[in-house]
Amino acid sequence: MKKRLFFGRVKSRKLSSSNILLTNNFLKKFIIKKNIFRKKKIVIEIGHGMGENLLNLADKNKEKIFIGIDPFQNGLANIAKEVFKKKIKNIYIFPYVLEKFFDKYNKIEFNEIYVLFPDPWPKKKHKKRRLVNENLLTNILSKLRKKGKFFFRTDNLEYYNNVIKIIKKLIREEKKYILKKYISKSLVQSKYHKKAHKFFNEIKSLELIKK
Numbered sequence: 001m002k003k004r005l006f007f008g009r010v011k012s013r014k015l016s017s018s019n020i021l022l023t024n025n026f027l028k029k030f031i032i033k034k035n036i037f038r039k040k041k042i043v044i045e046i047g048h049g050m051g052e053n054l055l056n057l058a059d060k061n062k063e064k065i066f067i068g069i070d071p072f073q074n075g076l077a078n079i080a081k082e083v084f085k086k087k088i089k090n091i092y093i094f095p096y097v098l099e100k101f102f103d104k105y106n107k108i109e110f111n112e113i114y115v116l117f118p119d120p121w122p123k124k125k126h127k128k129r130r131l132v133n134e135n136l137l138t139n140i141l142s143k144l145r146k147k148g149k150f151f152f153r154t155d156n157l158e159y160y161n162n163v164i165k166i167i168k169k170l171i172r173e174e175k176k177y178i179l180k181k182y183i184s185k186s187l188v189q190s191k192y193h194k195k196a197h198k199f200f201n202e203i204k205s206l207e208l209i210k211k
């Protein structure tokens with residue numbers, strides 16, 4: 001049986017026909033071609049949602065290439081709108097799940113990888129649905145270039161502690177990472193960051209650097 005890879009919603013609100021057209025134009029114009037990986041520093045964000053962080057980073061770091069990986073169509077429409085409005089030229093989107101991206105671009109290494117507020121799946125019976133587990137982390141870290149960085153943020157303490165536990169195990173085994181329990185650059189507040197503030201949830205972050 002085929003393993004189910006996605007448990008979220010690909011759409012939260014109905015998209016207007018003009019939004020669909022804009023999104024399709026964006027996807028056609030900014031299609032990921034293998035040659036984009038050649039020269040520049042490459043940053044990926046997994047599960048970018050509405051794309052606030054991706055848009056802000058791309059706008060501020062024009063010398064880098066940004067790839068967003070998320071099947072969420074409303075987020076994609078928002079990114080398409082902002083990219084055309086602000087004339088951003090360095091964002092590409094892979095509108096499917098991460099697992100497919102890693103299958104397709106299995107030899108590419110990245111300078112920075114962001115996972116911000118992944119779906120927490122707090123119920124015990126749903127924990128297997130979490131995006132960041134030992135397998136995925138091992139895979140993600142193997143795709144970091146030397147001196148590359150992995151950024152993770154969540155307001156689910158149990159999820160955070162579990163990720164820290166996995167990372168510490170990997171550090172013991174491989175000794176090639178430096179762990180900081182904060183993110184050393186300032187990031188804009190995404191939709192789920194604001195939601196965490198609204199509910200007075202503590203936000204936990206980490207940054208992992210490959211030596």
Ligand SMILES: C[S@@+](CC[C@H](N)C(=O)[O-])C[C@H]1O[C@@H](n2cnc3c(N)ncnc32)[C@H](O)[C@@H]1O
Pocket residue numbers: 005006007008009046047048049050069070071072075096097098099115116117118119120131190191192193
């Ligand atoms: C809780 S939202 C967080 C969005 C955003 N990072 C933020 O901070 O507002 C989680 C996002 O992860 C995406 N997602 C879930 N599983 C995924 C997967 N396997 N590959 C890529 N994206 C995924 C969902 O579609 C959703 O947009």
